[in-house]
Amino acid sequence: MRGSTPQTIDTAPPVGDDETVSTIAPSPSPLGDDVPLRDDIQPASNETLDRFLTGTMTVLPFLGLGVVGWQLWNSALHWHDLVVFAIVYGVTTLGITVGFHRMLTHRAFETHPWLRGTIAAMGSAAIEGPVISWVADHRKHHAFADQEGDPHSPHVDHGHGLGGALRGLFHAHVGWLFKHDQRALKTRYAKDLIDDPVIAFVNRTFVLWVAVGLVAPFCLGWAIGGSLTAGLTGLLWGGLVRILVLHHVTYSINSLCHFFGRKPYETGDESRNLAWLAPLSMGESWHNNHHAFPTSAAHGLRWWQVDVSALVIRGLERAGLVWNVVRISPERQAAKSSARL
Numbered sequence: 001m002r003g004s005t006p007q008t009i010d011t012a013p014p015v016g017d018d019e020t021v022s023t024i025a026p027s028p029s030p031l032g033d034d035v036p037l038r039d040d041i042q043p044a045s046n047e048t049l050d051r052f053l054t055g056t057m058t059v060l061p062f063l064g065l066g067v068v069g070w071q072l073w074n075s076a077l078h079w080h081d082l083v084v085f086a087i088v089y090g091v092t093t094l095g096i097t098v099g100f101h102r103m104l105t106h107r108a109f110e111t112h113p114w115l116r117g118t119i120a121a122m123g124s125a126a127i128e129g130p131v132i133s134w135v136a137d138h139r140k141h142h143a144f145a146d147q148e149g150d151p152h153s154p155h156v157d158h159g160h161g162l163g164g165a166l167r168g169l170f171h172a173h174v175g176w177l178f179k180h181d182q183r184a185l186k187t188r189y190a191k192d193l194i195d196d197p198v199i200a201f202v203n204r205t206f207v208l209w210v211a212v213g214l215v216a217p218f219c220l221g222w223a224i225g226g227s228l229t230a231g232l233t234g235l236l237w238g239g240l241v242r243i244l245v246l247h248h249v250t251y252s253i254n255s256l257c258h259f260f261g262r263k264p265y266e267t268g269d270e271s272r273n274l275a276w277l278a279p280l281s282m283g284e285s286w287h288n289n290h291h292a293f294p295t296s297a298a299h300g301l302r303w304w305q306v307d308v309s310a311l312v313i314r315g316l317e318r319a320g321l322v323w324n325v326v327r328i329s330p331e332r333q334a335a336k337s338s339a340r341l
């Protein structure tokens with residue numbers, strides 16, 4: 001796989017198929033010998049501002065949790081807060097898992113432009129960065145998984161022993177967001193999305209979708225709870241607490257799912273399946289399955305592997321809204337099984 005015939009981005013958008021995962025980057029040189037180049041790296045337009053905003057979005061939800069604790073201390077938690085949390089968490093998480101990840105990064109299915117834009121906007125409201133840089137970084141992660149060039153591997157250059165493991169986990173979880181030395185060059189890793197007018201628009205209007213993702217829980221809380229206070233607690237639960245939970249679930253895919261869990265497939269990296277995280281991550285924590293078959297619309301490959309995102313894609317397919325859904329045959333799965341070796 002790695003080292004197969006390199007292709008250029010003009011002829012093959014980097015979609016991360018398991019047959020072409022090593023050909024994600026268009027330049028032959030970082031593929032042929034697995035060495036990331038300096039011009040592979042996206043320069044930060046304003047590094048200080050970027051760090052400030054990332055720091056704000058990392059710390060603010062914890063402050064929100066503190067307010068939640070204070071709120072619980074003084075009065076009981078209301079059911080409408082949890083309803084708002086569940087709705088907004090569901091919508092924004094699916095935007096990331098079905099949209100940013102399976103649809104745009106790996107091209108696991110095709111859909112109408114309006115639905116593509118809608119799902120990308122839902123993912124933008126998760127505040128994990130604008131869609132194009134998210135996709136570019138994730139494609140680079142697959143291209144150099146757990147090797148030099150991977151933007152968030154817990155296994156590269158963090159030292160040995162317990163200290164090295166903890167440093168690696170911290171880097172993969174959140175530390176890498178503050179470093180800009182391995183970010184993917186967008187023109188190389190996501191040129192197809194830059195050229196897609198729908199996605200380029202959603203990318204350009206990122207801040208608008210972030211705002212919608214905060215106004216919506218306020219309005220939902222007000223509508224369901226029937227008071228301004230319910231609107232404000234809706235904002236707290238559907239906004240800050242939702243951001244906190246979703247961020248750390250996503251971060252855990254990068255950290256925990258490259259460290260703990262089972263490896264049913266030979267992937268040449270440290271990706272793992274972490275069953276307990278599957279419900280909250282909506283199927284993303286079947287991460288070894290995913291590295292084995294990146295274009296697969298389903299990450300849960302057994303009937304018992306909970307994967308809500310795959311169920312949503314199947315539902316959209318039955319409704320005729322998505323098509324060309326990628327499925328992996330049992331023969332292909334068996335060929336990569338660790339048990340076979």
Ligand SMILES: [Zn+2]
Nearest residue numbers: 141271287291
């Ligand atoms: Zn991974």
Ligand SMILES: [Zn+2]
Nearest residue numbers: 105138142294
């Ligand atoms: Zn992926």
